[in-house]
Amino acid sequence: MSSTSSPSPLLDIQNLTVDFDTPDGTVHAVKSVSLSVAPGEVVAIVGESGSGKSQIAMTTLGLLASNGTASGHILFHDQDLLSLSKKKMNDIRGVKISMIFQEPMTSLDPLYSIGDQIIEPLMVHKRIVRREAQAKALDLLRLVQIPDPERRMKSYPTELSGGQRQRVMIAMALANAPDMLIADEPTTALDVTTQAEILKLLASLNRELGMSIIFITHDLGIVEAFADRVFVMRQGQLLEEGKTVDVFESPKTDYTRTLLAAEPDGTKRPVDDSVEVVLEAKGVHVSYGDSPGLFRKDTRFHAVRGVDLRLREGQTVGLVGESGSGKSTLGRALLRLTNCEGQITYLGRDLLAISPQEMKPLRRELQMVFQDPYGSLSPRMTVLDIVEEGLRTHAGHLSKADRDAQALDALEKVGLDANVRNRFPHEFSGGQRQRIAIARAMVLKPKIVVLDEPTSALDRTVQKEMIELLRTIQSEFLLSYIFISHDLAVVKAMADYVMVMRDGEIVEEGMTQQIFEDPHHEYTKSLIASSFTLKDMLTNPA
Known part of the structure; x- marks a missing residue:
């Protein structure tokens, strides 16, 4: 399938095939894909995690992993990028074509x-x-x-x-000021208001500089608001293409219709006040920099300012707020992964008063899924080794066969097949790496899990599956979650209690239904108001 949108495309990809040689055989990441981008055009490539979207971008820039091979043609200004030397690619990369990476x-x-x-x-x-x-x-x-x-x-x-x-x-x-910008999930870590600001910026650069943009994303709201044309991918193949308005109004494939219909739904039943408190924080304060001294300026930045939090068994507390509000810092502080002041009590023990050695056995019960999965996964370990690493540390009595069985079961629960066990993190998409990170935390059957943007890298269909998975695991093991996210739709579906952060402080908190239906603080009202479509935000700045 090829595009006919422009007789003289800036970028013309013809029959691109990308394969990876792995210990478990050849992985066909991209299968004979053809697409083109005209000068000044904005196109979107959409599809579920692992569909091959990012591999098209990496191959275009000559950044394919060492075990990958590519065939076909990638013509940019009529030059075949697949045939260029590294030196010539360096003259193009970052100058003529730039990329915003996913992680x-x-x-x-x-x-x-x-x-x-x-x-x-x-x-x-x-x-x-x-x-x-x-x-x-x-x-x-x-x-x-x-x-x-x-x-x-x-x-x-x-x-x-x-x-x-x-x-x-x-x-x-x-x-x-490149001729073409490839943006690979550039707004997944951003709240809706910041997303709109960044998209407005990119749209203005597109208009003023005539810069072409390839937008790789799983967020169909962004596609509808931003792209001229859209390409829909699944399992390495191009299933559908066309003008964005046509694809959204009259999708041709069942898969595209499924993508368009997928939205997080359901609500979590609130936990009763009589249920045991498993974690309680009082006056948590995190700052970076130096305190003032005789010859020293006060360079402190106060990331978290005197936060109180209470988490009950089986409860999900949602932490929401704009980028930089202190959500992730608070999550790390609660698990003693960053220095802080105040008091943090876990099942009667003050975590800030015990030694690192005393803290070690508690790590099994207190787990975190980090926002950036690639940065938290060792590039030198296979997926199986990564998932069972915690079992080697905290369940040394288990045999290798038992550890393997539990690790493979955890991978299966997050939707990854056992045949990926010998692959390395770089061989997965961003969304697949996030699922590996969740499996690594869940395999230990912890009591508390801090989930930092666990679904931001996942498409909506997988988000729904992941929310159901997290709910099921929570119900089965009476897990308690602190769920950090800028995606209010996901928070509404996952949390039974919500805390709203701004500039390091909690400005409002309450039961999820109350926060979403009757917010009191102006900042909360603005966050919820911003959750309407990005298309409206881009066309109506007010």
Whole structure:
């Protein structure tokens, strides 16, 4: 199937096939896909996790993994990118074609400041002096609405929230004003209001610079709001293509209709006040930087400010708020994964008063699924080794066969087949890596799990399955969840109690139904109001 949208496409992909050689055989990631992008056009590639969307982008940029092979043709300005040398690809990559990667934490160097990482490509490709590049980098951070950009120029990736890191990646991709921008899930870590701001920015650059955009996403709301044309993929094949309005109004395949109809649904029954409190936090405060001294300025940034939280057995507390509000920092602090002040009591034990050695056996009962799955999975371990790693640490009495059986059962529960056991993280899509991270946490049968954006990298159909899975596991083992998300539809379906964060503080909390139907705080009202379609937000700035 090929597109006929433009007689002279900027990018023309012809019969692209991408295969990966794995210990379990050949994986056919992309199967004879043809598509084209005209100058100044915005196209979207959609499909469920593992459908081959990202592999098309990585192959286009010459970033295919070492065990991957590609055949076919990728013509850019009538030059076949698959036939170019590494040196010639370097002249195109980052200059003529830029990419916003799906997982910003693994794409940003943790040893370099944010400013330096934007300045370097400007100096290399634009051949400008550092002072000029520094001014340009500052302008780019303002453009993507990074708060306090002068201070953030000196910050490191670990000091930024997931959404802020994503915005830095967008700034880097836009630095050299490319002819084409490939955006791979660029807004999954962003709340709806920030999504709209970023999309408005990309739309304006598309209009003003004539920059073509390939938008790879599972979020159909973004596609409807943003793309001129859409390509629908499944299991490496291109199933359907056409103008966005035509595909949305008259989808031709059952799969496309399923994608369009998928929305998180259902509600969680509230836990009674008589149920045991398993975790209680009082006055939790997290700050970064130095306190003021005789010859030292106060450089502290207060990420979490005096938060109280109570979690009961079998309860799901939803933490919502904009990017950078402190949600993830609070989640890590509650499990003693970052330094904090205050009091955190788990089943009667003050976690801040015990030693790291005393904390170790409690790790089995207190698990976290991190926002960036690729950064939390060892690239040198197979999936089986990753999932059973916790069992080796906390269940040493189990035999290797028992550990393998439990790990494979956990993988099966999150929708991954046992034949992936010997594959490595880089061989999976972002959504599949997220499922591996969930399996790794659940295999230990913990009492409390902090889920940090666990569904943000998943398409809506898989989100529904994952929500049902998490509910089932919770009911079976009386698990307690702290569910961190910017996706209010998912929070509404998962949580029975909601806490709204802004600038490190809880501004409102209450039962889920009350928060969504009768919010009291103006910030909560604005968050809920922002959950209407992005199409409306983009066409109606008010």
